[in-house]
Amino acid sequence: MESEFLSISRTMVRDTVQSIRRNSLMSLASVISIIAALLILGIFTVLTINIQEMTASVESQLEIKVFLSQDATSQQKMDLQELLEGNSKIESVGFETKDEALKEFSGTLTSNTTLLDMFNSDNNPMPESFVVKVKNADDLELVKNEIKSYSDKGIEYIKFGQDYITALLNFSHFVDTLSIIVLVILTIISLLLIYNTIRLTVFARRKEIGIMKYVGATDHYIRMPFVFEGIILGIIAALVAILIIRGSYFYVLGYINSSVLLSLSKALASPEYVLVRLGFFFVFYGLMVGAIGSFVAIRKFLDV
């Protein structure tokens, strides 16, 4: 049984290598086309990864400030804290005292700090507040409205993230959707390319397939070399595409670092991170596209 398996494997590897070599030009053409498709896909993926990174770093800073009115009772404060801590969408609840608020405010002032010297703990005009961190940035609006409904708990007003955060989130969603559309279109193109290449190979070997059928080779056995061929082409394309993207991303990152966009670069993903995330995805993608494309291409020739 084992020797049968070995014998079949050896024959298959030999046939696959032979077939790729015999159709080297066509194989090369389809590998290059898939590399092109993967490069476009890669640009979108890199973009998505970076936007994810950025939104993640922004999201972690997202907080809602619930300012309390000066005459809020301690019972109201306790009730409110309990309500906030009981909310499943809320990550954490902190409390900022009048003194802390004053200190933070003076920290934001670069000049005229003497202005603040006239205030002390007795006449501090700053309000107390709860600092609420939300688990998911998409829930910000929702949580804000929920907190609004606790109006009898001595809330003066509620403040949360600036407009740019909402804009960034919207953009992130937009890029996500766009990436999926691009992924689908390019997958269809890649599948057709592999399908076409393998169909030509199959056509060139149709006589052989006929003989195989008559001698009693199983469909599985006949199919495997072609599927292997597709997988190998797909993986080669994926590896080349990864190297190109890694190289160019490294270059682009260097450019960003050395230019005015310095502040941005901290939030960008490292080339190694991109390489790992993209690497697994591309190899898997190449493998699947190759396998499925070939599988479909050979199917119709098997009906002898």
Add this chain to the structure above:
Amino acid sequence: MIEFINVTKTYEKNEHAALRDINLRIEKGEFVFLVGRSGAGKSTFIKLLLREIETTSGIVKIRDHDIAKLTKKEIPYLRRKVGVVFQDFRLLENKNVYENVAYAMEIIGRPESKIRKKVPLALEMVGLSERMYHYADELSGGEQQRVVIARAIINNPSILICDEPTGNLDPLTSKDIMRILGEINRHGTTVVVVTHDLDIVNVMDKRVLTLDQGRLSSDVKKG
């Protein structure tokens, strides 16, 4: 070994049945000719035996098994028991004689050691030991046909079907091929030769089935 019970085959495109109500039995170890003009249903007969097509009605049995009951996955195993020799040879040009025959063993997963042992024996049986490393285009028609026969018998089929095996060969070479088929038959393989070449039928003096417009018109024990 082979049994046709009330077999009728009609193709969709054609209102005339290719085979009409065929009943026949071929025993183990028999040597049988199936003759008839083109269009008499000979190709349909072969295709039915290999389960390339299925009957419209009736049953085809091989070794007492109704082959219509085979699943798609079991068909290759039927074909390993039924060797086929074609008129147009169907050899692989990029392989030499040895490799062409070995190929039939490779693709059903026979180990290399067995292949090395058996292929020369089969080539010896068809008289091609000297030509083992020649390529198909370096061989004469008769030699090519002998390679095909070696390939067809290498996996020890219980039935050998030959579709016009002498169709492209001169009379002398044809006789040679028939002698080899007779030899294979003597080793116990059931041989069915489909042909319209009456010369070889007369030489061999074996059972002859005649198809005429899809009907079995005669079944003569000795040609």
